[in-house]
Amino acid sequence: MSTPTTYKRMVLASRPKGQVASDNFRLEEVPVPALKDGQILIRNHFLSLDPYMRGRMEETKSYAAPQPLNEVMIGGTVGEVVASKNPAFAVGSKVQGMLGWAEMGVSDGTMLRKIDTTHVPMSAYLGAVGMPGMTAWYGLTQIMRPKPGETIVVSAASGAVGSVVGQLAKFHGCRAVGIAGGAEKCAYVVNELGFDACVDYKAGNLTADLAKATPKGIDAVFENVGGAVFDACLAHMNPFGRIALCGLIAGYGGEPIPLKNVRSFLTMRLSLQGFIVSEHLELWPQGLTELEALVAIGKLKFRESIAQGLEAAPDAFIGLLKGKNFGKQLVKLV
Amino acid sequence: MSTPTTYKRMVLASRPKGQVASDNFRLEEVPVPALKDGQILIRNHFLSLDPYMRGRMEETKSYAAPQPLNEVMIGGTVGEVVASKNPAFAVGSKVQGMLGWAEMGVSDGTMLRKIDTTHVPMSAYLGAVGMPGMTAWYGLTQIMRPKPGETIVVSAASGAVGSVVGQLAKFHGCRAVGIAGGAEKCAYVVNELGFDACVDYKAGNLTADLAKATPKGIDAVFENVGGAVFDACLAHMNPFGRIALCGLIAGYGGEPIPLKNVRSFLTMRLSLQGFIVSEHLELWPQGLTELEALVAIGKLKFRESIAQGLEAAPDAFIGLLKGKNFGKQLVKLV
Numbered sequence: 010m011s012t013p014t015t016y017k018r019m020v021l022a023s024r025p026k027g028q029v030a031s032d033n034f035r036l037e038e039v040p041v042p043a044l045k046d047g048q049i050l051i052r053n054h055f056l057s058l059d060p061y062m063r064g065r066m067e068e069t070k071s072y073a074a075p076q077p078l079n080e081v082m083i084g085g086t087v088g089e090v091v092a093s094k095n096p097a098f099a100v101g102s103k104v105q106g107m108l109g110w111a112e113m114g115v116s117d118g119t120m121l122r123k124i125d126t127t128h129v130p131m132s133a134y135l136g137a138v139g140m141p142g143m144t145a146w147y148g149l150t151q152i153m154r155p156k157p158g159e160t161i162v163v164s165a166a167s168g169a170v171g172s173v174v175g176q177l178a179k180f181h182g183c184r185a186v187g188i189a190g191g192a193e194k195c196a197y198v199v200n201e202l203g204f205d206a207c208v209d210y211k212a213g214n215l216t217a218d219l220a221k222a223t224p225k226g227i228d229a230v231f232e233n234v235g236g237a238v239f240d241a242c243l244a245h246m247n248p249f250g251r252i253a254l255c256g257l258i259a260g261y262g263g264e265p266i267p268l269k270n271v272r273s274f275l276t277m278r279l280s281l282q283g284f285i286v287s288e289h290l291e292l293w294p295q296g297l298t299e300l301e302a303l304v305a306i307g308k309l310k311f312r313e314s315i316a317q318g319l320e321a322a323p324d325a326f327i328g329l330l331k332g333k334n335f336g337k338q339l340v341k342l343v
Numbered sequence: 344m345s346t347p348t349t350y351k352r353m354v355l356a357s358r359p360k361g362q363v364a365s366d367n368f369r370l371e372e373v374p375v376p377a378l379k380d381g382q383i384l385i386r387n388h389f390l391s392l393d394p395y396m397r398g399r400m401e402e403t404k405s406y407a408a409p410q411p412l413n414e415v416m417i418g419g420t421v422g423e424v425v426a427s428k429n430p431a432f433a434v435g436s437k438v439q440g441m442l443g444w445a446e447m448g449v450s451d452g453t454m455l456r457k458i459d460t461t462h463v464p465m466s467a468y469l470g471a472v473g474m475p476g477m478t479a480w481y482g483l484t485q486i487m488r489p490k491p492g493e494t495i496v497v498s499a500a501s502g503a504v505g506s507v508v509g510q511l512a513k514f515h516g517c518r519a520v521g522i523a524g525g526a527e528k529c530a531y532v533v534n535e536l537g538f539d540a541c542v543d544y545k546a547g548n549l550t551a552d553l554a555k556a557t558p559k560g561i562d563a564v565f566e567n568v569g570g571a572v573f574d575a576c577l578a579h580m581n582p583f584g585r586i587a588l589c590g591l592i593a594g595y596g597g598e599p600i601p602l603k604n605v606r607s608f609l610t611m612r613l614s615l616q617g618f619i620v621s622e623h624l625e626l627w628p629q630g631l632t633e634l635e636a637l638v639a640i641g642k643l644k645f646r647e648s649i650a651q652g653l654e655a656a657p658d659a660f661i662g663l664l665k666g667k668n669f670g671k672q673l674v675k676l677v
Contacts, residue, residue, distance in 0.1 A: 064610070235605060254608050267601035271569060274588050274617040276398075281615040283608040 012050070012091055015040050017319050018081050018111035025066055029330060031323040033066065034082065034110075042115055049098045049121070051106070051114050053088035056319070056340040057135040058326045059169075060256055081109035082322075085140060087124065087131050088114075088342075098123070105134045110322055112342050128305035136169045136337035137311040138300045144286040145173035145231070146296040148253035149181070151289070152282045153229035157182030160223050162242055165233035166207055167194040169311070169337035170255065173300070174231045175204045176309055186222045188215075188238055190332050197335075202310055215241045231255060236266035243270035246277045254283040312336030349374050351653050352415050352445035359400055363664060365657040367400065368416065368444075376449055383432045383455070385440065385448050387422035390653070390674040391469035392660045393503075394590055415443035419474060421458065421465050422448075422676075432457070439468045444656055446676050462639035470503045470671035471645040472635045478620040479507035479565070480630040482587035483515075485623070486616045487563035491516030494557050496576055499567035500541055501528040503645070503671035504589065507634070508565045509538045510643055520556045522549075522572055524666050531669075536644055549575045565589060570600035577604035580611045588617040646670030 015038050022035040044050055065076040065083055076083055086108040090098050095118050098104065106121040108114030124134045136142060155161050155178055163174040166187025175185040175198070187198040187207040195207035206222040208215065219241050226247035232239050235257035242252075257266075273279060303309035314334040316325035322340045329338045349372050356369040378384055399410040399417055410417055420442040424432050429452050432438065440455040442448030458468045470476060489495050489512055497508040500521025509519040509532070521532040521541040529541035540556040542549065553575050560581035566573050569591035576586075591600075607613060637643035648668040650659035656674045663672045 239605075257606055257609055265603055265606055267603045268605045269599055269601045271573075271602045272591055272599055274615060275591055276617075278617045278619055278622070279615075280617070281608060281613075283610075283612045283614075285612055288612070 013041060013113075016111065016113040018109070019319055019322055020079050021066065021076050021082055023078070024068060029063065029066065029323075029327050031327065034323040035079075036320060041113060044092055044094045044115065047095050047117050048093075049090050049095050049104075049116050049118060050092040051086075051088045051104060051108060051116060051121075052091045053086040053108055053112055053114060053342045055087050055132045055135055056110055056322065056342060057085040057139070057141075058316075058322065058329050058334075058338040058340060059085070059141070060330065062326065063330055081111050083107065084109045085135055086111075086114065086342075087134050103131055105139065110319065110340075112319060125301075129301055132313060132315075132337075132339055133304055133311065135339060136313065137173055137304050137309055138297060140286060141169035141337060142173050142300045142309075143293055143296050144255060145170045145177060146300060147286045147289055147292060148231050148255055148284065149174050149177050150296075151292070152253035152284065153178075153231060153251050155181050155183045155229050158184075159228035160184040160186060160225055160247075161229045161231065162186045162188065162219070162223065162227050163231040163233070164188040164238045164242075165256070165332075166198045166204065167202075167312070167335060168233065171231065171233055172198070172202050172311060172336070173309065176202055176303075179203055179205075180303075180308075183228075184223075184225075186219075186227075188219070188234070188242075194335060197312070201312075210238055216244065219245060229253070232257075235268070240268060240270045243268075243273040243279075246273055246279055248277050250277055250279045252279060252281040254281055314338050316340045318342070347375060347447075350445065350447040352443070353653055353656055354413050354444075355400060355410050355416055357412070358402060363397065363400065363657075363661050365661065368657040370654060375447060378426055378428045378449065381429050381451050382427075383424050383429050383438075383450050383452060384426040385420075385422045385438060385442060385450060385455075386425045387420040387442055387446055387448060387676045389421050389466045389469055390444055390656065390676060391419040391473070391475075392650075392656065392663050392668075392672040392674060393419070393475070394664065396660065397664055415445050417441065418443045419469055420445075420448065421468050437465055439473065444653065444674075446653060459635075463635055466647060466649075466671075466673055467638055467645065469673060470647065471507055471638050471643055472631060474620060475503035475671060476507050476634045476643075477627055477630050478589060479504045479511060480634060481620045481623055481626060482565050482589055482618065483508050483511050484630075485626070486587035486618065487512075487565060487585050489515050489517045489563050492518075493562035494518040494520060494559055494581075495563045495565070496520045496522065496553070496557065496561050497565040497567070498522040498572045498576075499590075499666075500532045500538065501536075501646070501669060502567065505565065505567055506532070506536050506645060506670070507643065510536055510637075513537055513539075514637075514642075517562075518557075518559075520553075520561075522553070522568070522576075528669060531646070535646075544572055550578065553579060563587070566591075569602070574602060574604045577602075577607040577613075580607055580613055582611050584611055584613045586613060586615040588615055648672050650674045652676070 090102045161178045163171045165171040178185040185204045198207040208218045229251045233256040424436040495512045497505045499505040512519040519538045532541040542552045563585045567590040
C-alpha cells in the first residue's frame with residue numbers, strides 16, 4: 010500500500026447549542042505532511058467515540074481545556090506506523106494514541122503506546138483493553154472496592170465501560186446488576202456478559218425493577234448516567250455504600266439534571282468520588298495487563314458498534330449521546 | 344435541695360406533616376421512680392436541641408430508628424447525680440448523657456459520661472466539648488483533611504458545629520469562610536470567632552459573595568445545610584475538593600431540595616462523605632480532649648442560645664429549624 014498524499018480529518022466547526030448537530034463538525038482534506046527527524050506517520054485503523062468528547066465541545070470550566078474550534082476533534086485511535094523517522098517505532102508497528110478524528114496523524118512518539126495484536130484484536134485497545142476498560146477497572150477496584158457477596162450496580166451496563174465493570178465485579182464474587190435501555194441490551198448484559206440481572210430503564214418501572222433486582226440493597230454503584238437512574242440507585246443504597254462517579258451523560262444535552270435523593274448521602278453515610286482515569290496513569294500498567302489477559306483467554310467479553318468511514322463519525326457520535334449504540338462505539342477508518 | 348416527687352417530660356404526640364408544630368409535642372408530669380440497684384437519678388441542668396431530632400420525628404428509613412410516639416423525645420443532656428445506687432456515680436457528680444427532653448432521668452450508667460466542670464462550664468459538654476464539637480472535629484480532621492493555605496467553607500457557620508469547624512480550620516492554617524443568615528451572625532463569625540470572611544446567604548447575592556470570599560476557590564466544605572447554599576459551594580470547588588456532609592437542614596421542612604451542580608463532582612473530581620459522628624466513638628477521647636483544652640484556654644469560643652424551662656423546648660426547636668437561634672441552642676432546666 011503506497012502512502013497517500015492527502016488524508017481526511019474532522020474539525021470542530023462550532024460549539025453546540027443544546028444538542029450536538031452534524032453541522033458542529035466539518036470534514037477537511039489536507040496534505041500528508043513531510044516527516045521531520047523523530048516523527049512517525051500513522052495510518053489510523055479505528056477511532057474511538059466517547060461521551061467525554063461532548064464536554065470538550067463546551068467552553069465551560071472543566072477538568073480539561075475545551076476542544077479548540079477549527080482543529081481536529083480530540084479522540085483515541087489505534088493504527089499502524091506507515092512511515093518513520095523515529096528508531097523506536099518501526100514501519101508496521103501497531104500503536105494506540107490520541108490522534109483525533111482523522112485518517113492519519115503525525116506523532117513524535119510521546120503519548121503513543123505500542124500494542125500487541127497477537128492475542129487481542131487491535132480495536133480492543135480502544136475498548137476493554139483501553140481507556141474504557143481502565144476506567145471500569147479503576148472505578149471498581151479503587152473506589153467501589155467491592156467485597157464478595159456485595160451487590161454492585163452499573164448504569165450504561167452494555168457500554169464499553171459498564172460491561173467491564175459488571176464482569177470484573179463478578180470475578181470479585183459480587184452480585185452484578187446492570188441498568189440499560191431496552192430489552193435487547195438487557196438480554197445481552199445478562200446472557201452474554203453474565204450479569205445477575207439487568208434493569209431496563211426504558212420499561213417505565215425503574216424504581217420497582219431496581220428494587221427487585223437488588224433484594225439485599227446496593228453496596229456500590231458505578232455511575233455513568235446521572236439523573237433519574239442515579240436517583241433510583243441512591244434510594245436503594247445500603248449504609249456505607251460507595252459511588253464511583255464516571256459520567257453524567259443524561260446532562261450532556263445542555264440542561265443539568267438535578268439530583269433529588271441527596272439525603273441518602275447523609276442517612277446512609279455514602280461516599281461519592283468523581284474521577285478521571287487519565288489522572289491515575291501509574292495504575293495503567295497493572296490494570297491493562299489484567300484486562301488484556303482476561304480478553305485473551307475469553308473471560309472478558311465486549312461488543313462493538315462500528316461506523317464506516319470518517320464521514321459517518323458525527324452521526325455515530327450523536328447516536329452515542331442518545332444511547333443508540335450497542336457496545337463500544339468505533340469508527341473504522343481503513 | 345430535696346429530691347422532688349414528680350418531674351416534667353416532653354413526649355412526641357404526633358409526627359409532623361411538613362413543618363414541625365408545637366402540638367407535635369405533649370408535656371407530661373410523671374412520678375420520680377424508685378431506684379433499683381445499680382441505678383442513678385439525674386437532675387438535668389441543660390437539654391441540647393439539635394437538627395438531627397427532626398429526622399427522628401419521621402418514620403422514613405434512616406440511620407437511626409424513629410422516635411417512638413408517646414415516649415420522651417430523644418436528646419442530649421448534662422446534669423447532676425441527685426440519688427445513686429451505683430458506686431461508680433456519687434451524688435453530686437456531673438454527668439453528660441442522652442436522657443431526653445425531661446427534667447430528670449434514670450440511668451444504669453451505660454452511655455453516661457462523667458464530666459469535669461473545673462475548667463469548662465457544664466453546658467459546653469453539649470456544644471463545643473460535646474457531640475457538636477466532635478462532629479466538627481471529625482468532619483474537619485477525618486474527611487476534609489485541610490492543608491495549610493487551603494480554603495475551607497462551612498455553612499451554618501455561627502452554629503454549634505459550624506463555629507468549631509471554622510476555628511479549628513484556622514488552627515490548621517487555612518482560610519476559613521463561613522456562610523450564615525444575617526449581618527449580625529456574619530459579624531460574629533468574623534469578629535468573635537476569627538473566620539476570614541462570612542457570606543450572608545440572606546443578602547441575596549450568595550453566588551457572587553461566595554466567589555469574592557473565596558478568591559482561590561474552595562478546597563473543602565463542611566456542609567450543614569444543603570440546597571442553594573450547597574449548590575453555590577459546588578460551583579466554586581477546586582479540583583480534588585473534599586466535602587463532609589453533616590446535615591441537610593434546608594430539606595427538613597418536608598420536601599427534599601434537589602441538588603443542581605452535580606456535574607462539579609465529575610469535572611472537579613470531588614469526594615463527598617456523609618457521616619454520623621456517633622459511629623466513630625473510637626476517636627471521641629482524642630477529639631474531646633483537644634476540644635476541652637482549647638475551650639479551657641479560651642482559644643475555642645462558642646455562643647449559646649438558652650431557652651428557659653422545658654415548656655419552652657418545642658418553640659425553641661422550631662426556631663432552631665428555621666435558623667432563629669444564634670449559637671448552640673440549649674434549654675435550661677433548673
